[in-house]
Structures are given as structure tokens and as C-alpha cells.
Amino acid sequence: MTPETEIVTTIFKDLSFKPEEIQLLVCSFEKLHLPKNSLLLEADQQVYDQYFVAEGCLRTYYIAPDGKEHTVQFAIADWWISDYTAFFNSSKALMHIECIQEATLYKISKNDMESLYQAMPRLESYFRKKMERAFASFQKRIIANLSQSATERYLNFIHTYPNIEQNVKNYHIASYLGITTQSLSRIRKELVQA
């Protein structure tokens, strides 16, 4: 396996490709390394790309007018990350993306994605299904936010994403759950005592 084809087998584990397809895929992606605490994207920037996380941990967060941060998404190995609202509309980012753990990413532009879809319809199927799963999990999160207490949401989070919990600070988790770090701290204390 050449270093180039590594990209393809890493990102599209479940698919197989003809040599010329591999060539096309390899040309569409760009590998990049990101140090801890760096910003991959800032609000108001034009969003051309989405990123596949090969290694590391990142988060997408929104800064409200009052200055408070709200984490919308974490991403660890095998996840995709971007400001998707902006990416899909080719518009400017509302959110920031921060590297939480030193990361290796594969970047691809929206234009190149669309070309790949044209060239390989089964790729479009693949991403449509990914999109469907992402949609379903966001829907679950909305339900959770509407129906559960902060304690329930926290338990649910550490149960569902144990690999993320290990990589991120408690204040990242708090901002994902929609509570303050102080509240999370109280919740954690109660859980230890119980």
C-alpha cells in the first residue's frame, strides 16, 4: 500500500475502488497536521472544506453574543468535522473549530466532494447515509436537551462518548451539555457521593 492509498483505506473503510478511482480520491484530499489548541476555523471565515479526523480530537463551538461558548460537536478519529451550515451553503462560518488534541486530518473541498459524487454515485450514497445517521443523532440530542435533566444528559454523554470524555476538559463537556462548569462540578460531586 502506497502512502497515498492509505488515505482512501482510512477514510472509506467499507468501500472498494478501481485504481483510477483511487487516483481521483487521492487528488481530492489533502493531509494536514494540527497542533493542540490551534484553531482550524474561525467564525466569519468562508468555509470551503470539511475534514476527516484520522487522529486527535477537535470541537466545533459557537460564541453567543453574550460571549459564552457552546460546544456543538466533538470529533475524534473516524469522524468528520466542519461548520456544516456554512459548508453546505458555501457561506461564512458561524462557529469556531478548535483542536483539543494534536490531530491529523484529511481535508476536502465542497467542490471536490461534488465532483466525486458525479464520478462515483456510490460515494454519494455513502455520504447520504452518513448524513442520515448524523441527522438522527442530532435529533436524539434535541430530544435529550428537551426531556432530560443536566445530570441525565451528563450520564448519557459519558456513557455514549467515553472516548471523547477522556480527551476533553470538563468545561468543554459543560458547554456541550448546556450548563456551567460549576453546575457540572456539583453534578459530578453528587454522582460520586451517591
Add this chain to the structure above:
Amino acid sequence: MTPETEIVTTIFKDLSFKPEEIQLLVCSFEKLHLPKNSLLLEADQQVYDQYFVAEGCLRTYYIAPDGKEHTVQFAIADWWISDYTAFFNSSKALMHIECIQEATLYKISKNDMESLYQAMPRLESYFRKKMERAFASFQKRIIANLSQSATERYLNFIHTYPNIEQNVKNYHIASYLGITTQSLSRIRKELVQA
């Protein structure tokens, strides 16, 4: 225009089709009428279908273990509705779908959808893009739930969905916003006074 092709031009306004494609589409959809207050879907039922709303108003809601209802989605003309988590996974519904205003729907099964995607890849593009927009709007809702007060979310709702507001009860809106009817009532009172 025959009554059959009406389905196609209603649902896929932006696309054009060959006669044999229209035939295929027409065979895949089933038209149905739904009276006000009826249930289109109940939790625990197997979900095979999604529905295009030609007319009327429906809502998808989740009933939490404590018995409280949480509205996840409204749908008016031109929207699609289902329990998508269950539809995508061909699993059992977590949610209920209720007809709020007498409705005309076009129903299609997941299997038929997949066949259509095979036969017409541009249909898959069409739905992938729809999915992307739905994903983006759910993301915005998560951000709103995390960062805004109940009053802000209410104002945002009536501004964004004036056509829905007219069709639904206040307690539907409250359950969509994640507050009680009493709180919504207080919020409305304050807004009138201000």
C-alpha cells in the same frame, strides 16, 4: 397533466423527468388523507415510510418516561415527515406523529426510496441536499437551545415559522421550545406589555 403526474410535480418541483421515470415515481407513492387529531404513527411501531405533506399540518413528538410530550418537528405543506431515526434504521418508532390540521400526504417506503435512488442518481443528490439542509437547521436549533432564553427562542420561532404558528396550539409551541404552557403564557404576556 394527469392526476398521477400531479404527485411528481408537487413533490419534485425543481426536477424534470422522462415519461418512464414519472411512471416509476407514481408507482412508488401512495396518496393519503388524514383527519385532524388522528395519529399517523405511534411509538413502538415499525417505521417503513416517510411522508410528503401536500396540505395540512402535523407534528412529531416524543413522550418522555415522565409522561411529558416534547415536539421534535412540525411539518406543513412541502415538508417531509417521519420518525427519521426509525425510518433510516428500519427500526421501531420512538416518537408519535399527530395530524394537527387535516392533511393530504404522499407516502413512500424506504425500500422504494432506495430503488428510486438506484434508478435516478440525481434523486439521491436531491435528497442528500435536503438532508444537509435539515441537518443544518437541527444544528441551529441545538445552538438556539443552548444559547438562548425561552423568550428569545419563542420570538425566533414565530419569526422563522409564521405559517406554523398559525396552525398549532400554544402548548405545541411550548413543547417545541422546551418550556411549560404556563411559562409560554407568561412570556407572551410580557411581550404584549413591553
Add this chain to the structure above:
DNA sequence: CAAAAAAGTTGACCTATGGTAATAAACTAC
């Protein structure tokens, strides 16, 4: 149109979570 049912409002009180601030603990870097 009258009665019944459903929806919406209001008030008194309660609770989960937020805000501020001080402190402690855990990392980081020299």
C-alpha cells in the same frame, strides 16, 4: 345556542441551574 371540553392564563410557591467570587487542585514550563 347552550353545555361540555379543551386551551390558555394567573398566582403562590419551589427547584434546578446560573452568577460571582474565593479557593484548591492539576498541569506546564522553565
Add this chain to the structure above:
DNA sequence: GTAGTTTATTACCATAGGTCAACTTTTTTG
């Protein structure tokens, strides 16, 4: 290993929104 910085905890008070219960208004139905 110590100083400095970042992160987490704790305490005390404030507040948005929830709960319960009564009441009013609107809608539905015969």
C-alpha cells in the same frame, strides 16, 4: 521542583422556569 497558569471545586445568593391549583376564555359538539 517551583512558579505560574489553567482547570475544577465549593459556597452563597439570584433567577428563570417548573409545579400545583384555581380560574377564564375559546372551541367543539349536540
